[in-house]
Amino acid sequence: MHRMHNTGPGRVFDVFNHIFLAIVALITVVPFLYIIAGSFATESELATRSFFIIPYEFTTAAYDYIFSTNAVIRSLGVSVLITVLGTTVSMLLTLTMAYPLSRKTMVGRNLILNLVLFSMLFGGGMIPTYLLVKNLGLLDSIWALILPVAINPFNLIIVKTFFQELPKELEDASKMDGCTEFQTFWRVMLPLSKPVIATFTLFYAVFYWNDFFQALLYLTDTTKWPIQLLLQQLVMVANMGLGDLQEAQLHEPPEESIKLAVIVVATVPILLFYPFLQKHFAKGVMLGSVKG
Numbered sequence: 653m654h655r656m657h658n659t660g661p662g663r664v665f666d667v668f669n670h671i672f673l674a675i676v677a678l679i680t681v682v683p684f685l686y687i688i689a690g691s692f693a694t695e696s697e698l699a700t701r702s703f704f705i706i707p708y709e710f711t712t713a714a715y716d717y718i719f720s721t722n723a724v725i726r727s728l729g730v731s732v733l734i735t736v737l738g739t740t741v742s743m744l745l746t747l748t749m750a751y752p753l754s755r756k757t758m759v760g761r762n763l764i765l766n767l768v769l770f771s772m773l774f775g776g777g778m779i780p781t782y783l784l785v786k787n788l789g790l791l792d793s794i795w796a797l798i799l800p801v802a803i804n805p806f807n808l809i810i811v812k813t814f815f816q817e818l819p820k821e822l823e824d825a826s827k828m829d830g831c832t833e834f835q836t837f838w839r840v841m842l843p844l845s846k847p848v849i850a851t852f853t854l855f856y857a858v859f860y861w862n863d864f865f866q867a868l869l870y871l872t873d874t875t876k877w878p879i880q881l882l883l884q885q886l887v888m889v890a891n892m893g894l895g896d897l898q899e900a901q902l903h904e905p906p907e908e909s910i911k912l913a914v915i916v917v918a919t920v921p922i923l924l925f926y927p928f929l930q931k932h933f934a935k936g937v938m939l940g941s942v943k944g
Contacts, residue, residue, distance in 0.1 A: 684919075691715070691913035698908045714913035723874075723882060724917065730794070731861060731878040732921070738798040738860040743853055745803050746811055747845075751837050753808075754815035772805040778869070785870055796870035797863070797878070804859075807852050814848045815841060854926065861922045883914040 685705050690698055691714055693707035718724050752758050753765060776784070781800060790796040818841065826836040842849070864880035871877060877885075 687912045687915050691909055691916050693909060695908055711909075714909035715917075717910060718883075718886065718913060718917065724879070726875065727877050727879040727882040728917075728921070730876060731880065734794050734797055734878055735857050735860040735922075737794070738802075739853055739856045741798055742802050742804070742856045742860075743849065746808050746852065747842070747849070748837075749803065750808050750811035751815050751841060753812045768805050768808060782869060791870055792873050792876065793870075794876065797860075797866045801859075801863075801866065804856070807855065811848055811852065814845065818844060857925060858922055862918075879918055883918055886910065886914060 682705075686703060689705050689707050692710050692712065693701075693704070694709050694711055694713075697704075697708055753761055753768075755761070775781075785791060785796050785800060790799065822840055822844075823836055826840045831839065862880060864878065864884055867876075867878050867881040871881070874882075
């Protein structure tokens with residue numbers, strides 16, 4: 653394989669491969685650069701220029717508007733709390749359920765796996781789920797945004813498969829050393845599971861950070877709104893204000909640049925989270941792939 657890449661056709665392939673990947677990277681990055689530039693541009697420039705990376709006139713009017721009260725800061729704090737708490741709960745439940753399901757000696761394993769697969773194909777529906785959340789007393793609570801979606805069945809199956817593919821000799825050796833099942837899970841299996849933990853921690857965190865529909869259904873107290881719901885409402889009524897955002901002193905909020913600014917505000921925090929997991933993420937996304 654190495655000799656093939658040193659040949660003429662191999663080098664040509666490498667050049668075209670790098671060019672293609674560079675184009676794909678630009679397609680991904682350039683729109684976000686426009687969003688950042690547009691969030692600092694004036695309304696007139698946004699109306700007259702269809703695309704730009706650097707604005708002619710730099711202004712922070714959109715950010716001044718959305719940060720003119722503590723509503724956005726408060727919602728960011730709520731989103732951080734929901735994301736951290738939700739991701740922790742989801743990973744704890746997913747890992748502790750996936751590990752025993754990966755053991756073929758577990759009693760009732762096939763029945764539980766069939767129920768997990770069933771939940772991937774069929775759901776109770778919006779109204780029954782809402783009634784369940786209401787009867788559990790979770791309305792207007794951040795737990796309403798976490799518990800109903802705490803375990804993703806697809807993630808659970810992938811993690812189970814990962815545990816199942818770990819060498820059984822490790823489990824046998826830990827038992828010979830006197831470890832209990834929990835000690836084997838905690839001291840042996842989890843340290844070997846950093847790629848899968850990093851990958852699905854990121855997946856769960858992105859889901860909780862981006863989700864606004866659960867909050868729209870279950871939260872009526874605006875002080876408990878996560879950032880995604882607040883910004884979605886803010887975009888819809890940018891020319892009128894929303895809740896305590898009416899305290900803003902700007903009489904003519906820059907409507908178009910606000911739409912771009914809120915995307916930046918909602919995206920940057922979760923982007924900052926990725927570098928901490930990048931080391932293990934590349935290995936984790938290959939879980940379940942065909943091995944040659």
